[in-house]
Amino acid sequence: MMMDATALRAAFARRLSAMYGAEVPAYTTLVEVAQEVNREVLARTGADAERLGSIGRVTAERHGAIRVGTPAELAQVARIFGAMGMRPVGFYDLREAAGSSVPVVSTAFRPVTAAELAANPFRVFTSMLVTGDRRFFGEDLRRRLEAFLGARRLFPPRLLELADRAEAEGGLDDAAAEEFLTLATRSFELSREPVSRGWYAELERVSSVAADIGGVPSTHVNHLTPRVLDIDALYARMSGRGITMIDAIQGPPRWSGPDLLLRQTSFRALAEPRLFREDDGRIAEDDLRVRFGEVEARGIAxxxxxxxxxxxxxxxxxxxxxxxxxxxxxxxxxxxxxxxxxxxxxEAELAARDLAYFTFHTAADRPSGPPPAGLAELLAGGWVSARPIVYEDFLPRSAAGIFQSNLTSDGAKDVTAAGADLGPDELAGVLGRTLHDPYELYAAIRAESLARVREELGLPGE
Ligand code: OOG
Ligand code: NI
Structure with a gap:
C-alpha cells in the first residue's frame, strides 16, 4: 500500500498531537474543551456550524509552530513538509510587527488547494532566526551563533532522503511511510540533551526567542493549536479547568456579524524540567518555559x-x-x-463589496429559463449561492502577541544598528520554492468555483 501526501500529512498531524498531548498535558485539556464546545455549537446551530468546514475537518484541525536557525535548516523543513503536500504560504516579518521585536521572519507551510485543505488542513507556522540583523546580534555574537547553528543537525539524512522520495513519487509505501513519520515526529520532540547554561543565557539577553532557537542543538514544536467554533465559550471555560489563558483573545473582536479572519488565545508556556550544563561542567536540573498552548477560531478569508x-x-x-x-x-x-x-x-454584503472570499455554487432549486449573465443577478435571482472560504493563514499582529506573551526577558534591540534586508523574495530564495501569496490562493479557489458555475449554467466564461 502507498501512503500519498494527504495521508502522510493527516498521519503526521495525529502523531504530533499524540506526542504533544503526552508531553504537555494542558494541551490535552485544551483539545478536550475545544471538542466539548464544538459538539455544543453543532448541536445548537446544526448545519451552520459547518459553514466554515466540516466537523470532521475542524475536529482534526491543528496548527503547530516551529522555529529554526538558518536558511539551510529552513530549506530542509520545506522538503519535509513538501513530502506532505504542505507549501510555504505568506511572509511574516516579526521584527517589524506592531509592538514586537522578535528577530525572526516566518512563513506557514500548508496545503493550498480546496480539496487538500478539506482533506486535512494541517499547517505549521515556521520562523527563521535572522542572525544577520545587527539590531539584535553584534558581529562577535553573530559569528559564534552561526558557527553553533552550522554545526548542529536538526534532521537525520534518512528523513530528508525519504522526504525527497515521497515528494518525487507522490507518496511512500507503508514501511517507508512508517519510518518517515517516526523520524519526522521525533525531530520535533523536545530534546533531553543538557542545555549549555552560559550560551543560553547570553542569547536570552538578546531575545528569549533567539535562545529558544540557537541556545539548544535541536528544534521542537512550541505549540499545537486546535480549532474551536466558539472561542469566547472556550475562554470562559478554561479557568474552570485550572488553566489560565492570556488576558485577551487576539484578532477581531466578538461582534454581531460573521466571523472573519482568525481569533486566537493561548496559555503561557509551562515550566518543564531540563538538564543544564553549568559553566564549570556540572550538570544541574532546572526548568525552561518553551512549550505553550493555543486555541483558535477561524472565520472568513x-x-x-x-x-x-x-x-x-x-x-x-x-x-x-x-x-x-x-x-x-x-x-x-x-x-x-x-x-x-x-x-x-x-455575508451577502461582504461579498457584494468584495471584502471577503466566497465560492459560488449552482443552486439545486434554481429557476428555469435562461440565466442572467452577471454574478450579482445570478445571486439575487437564486441561481447561484455563495459559501464563505475559510481563512487558512495567520495574522502578524496576533503572531507577535503570541510570541510576546511567552518572552521570558525583554531582550535588547539596538534600534540604531542596521537591520537585514530579508523580504518575501529572499525567503523564496532560501526555500528554493515558490512562496505562495495567500490572496492569490483564495482568488484561485473563488475563480475555479465561478468557472464551474458558468459551465454548469451554460454561460460563456468571463
Ligand atoms: C509562532 C507564533 C505565531 C500564531 O498562531 O500566530 C503563531 C511561534 O511562537 O513560534 O503560531
Ligand atoms: Ni500559533
Missing part, C-alpha cells in the same frame, strides 16, 4: 480590501485606547463598536 479595513480598524482601536488601561472586556467593547460601524454585518 478577507480580500486585500477587507484586510485594509481590518488593519485600519486595528489602528483606530489603538488610537481609541491610547494612554488608557482597559481590561479585555472594555477593549472588546470598543473594538466591536468600531466594527459594527464599519464592517458589513452579512
Amino acid at each position: 478577507v480580500t486585500p480590501a477587507g484586510r485594509a479595513l481590518y488593519d485600519e480598524l486595528a489602528a483606530a482601536l489603538d488610537d481609541a485606547l491610547a494612554g488608557r488601561r482597559v481590561d479585555a472586556e472594555e477593549r472588546n467593547a470598543v473594538a466591536a463598536g468600531l466594527w459594527e460601524a464599519r464592517v458589513p454585518g452579512t
Whole structure:
C-alpha cells in the first residue's frame, strides 16, 4: 500500500498531537474543551456550524509552530513538509510587527488547494532566526551563533532522503511511510540533551526567542493549536479547568456579524524540567518555559480590501485606547463598536463589496429559463449561492502577541544598528520554492468555483 501526501500529512498531524498531548498535558485539556464546545455549537446551530468546514475537518484541525536557525535548516523543513503536500504560504516579518521585536521572519507551510485543505488542513507556522540583523546580534555574537547553528543537525539524512522520495513519487509505501513519520515526529520532540547554561543565557539577553532557537542543538514544536467554533465559550471555560489563558483573545473582536479572519488565545508556556550544563561542567536540573498552548477560531478569508479595513480598524482601536488601561472586556467593547460601524454585518454584503472570499455554487432549486449573465443577478435571482472560504493563514499582529506573551526577558534591540534586508523574495530564495501569496490562493479557489458555475449554467466564461 502507498501512503500519498494527504495521508502522510493527516498521519503526521495525529502523531504530533499524540506526542504533544503526552508531553504537555494542558494541551490535552485544551483539545478536550475545544471538542466539548464544538459538539455544543453543532448541536445548537446544526448545519451552520459547518459553514466554515466540516466537523470532521475542524475536529482534526491543528496548527503547530516551529522555529529554526538558518536558511539551510529552513530549506530542509520545506522538503519535509513538501513530502506532505504542505507549501510555504505568506511572509511574516516579526521584527517589524506592531509592538514586537522578535528577530525572526516566518512563513506557514500548508496545503493550498480546496480539496487538500478539506482533506486535512494541517499547517505549521515556521520562523527563521535572522542572525544577520545587527539590531539584535553584534558581529562577535553573530559569528559564534552561526558557527553553533552550522554545526548542529536538526534532521537525520534518512528523513530528508525519504522526504525527497515521497515528494518525487507522490507518496511512500507503508514501511517507508512508517519510518518517515517516526523520524519526522521525533525531530520535533523536545530534546533531553543538557542545555549549555552560559550560551543560553547570553542569547536570552538578546531575545528569549533567539535562545529558544540557537541556545539548544535541536528544534521542537512550541505549540499545537486546535480549532474551536466558539472561542469566547472556550475562554470562559478554561479557568474552570485550572488553566489560565492570556488576558485577551487576539484578532477581531466578538461582534454581531460573521466571523472573519482568525481569533486566537493561548496559555503561557509551562515550566518543564531540563538538564543544564553549568559553566564549570556540572550538570544541574532546572526548568525552561518553551512549550505553550493555543486555541483558535477561524472565520472568513478577507480580500486585500477587507484586510485594509481590518488593519485600519486595528489602528483606530489603538488610537481609541491610547494612554488608557482597559481590561479585555472594555477593549472588546470598543473594538466591536468600531466594527459594527464599519464592517458589513452579512455575508451577502461582504461579498457584494468584495471584502471577503466566497465560492459560488449552482443552486439545486434554481429557476428555469435562461440565466442572467452577471454574478450579482445570478445571486439575487437564486441561481447561484455563495459559501464563505475559510481563512487558512495567520495574522502578524496576533503572531507577535503570541510570541510576546511567552518572552521570558525583554531582550535588547539596538534600534540604531542596521537591520537585514530579508523580504518575501529572499525567503523564496532560501526555500528554493515558490512562496505562495495567500490572496492569490483564495482568488484561485473563488475563480475555479465561478468557472464551474458558468459551465454548469451554460454561460460563456468571463
Ligand atoms: C509562532 C507564533 C505565531 C500564531 O498562531 O500566530 C503563531 C511561534 O511562537 O513560534 O503560531
Ligand atoms: Ni500559533
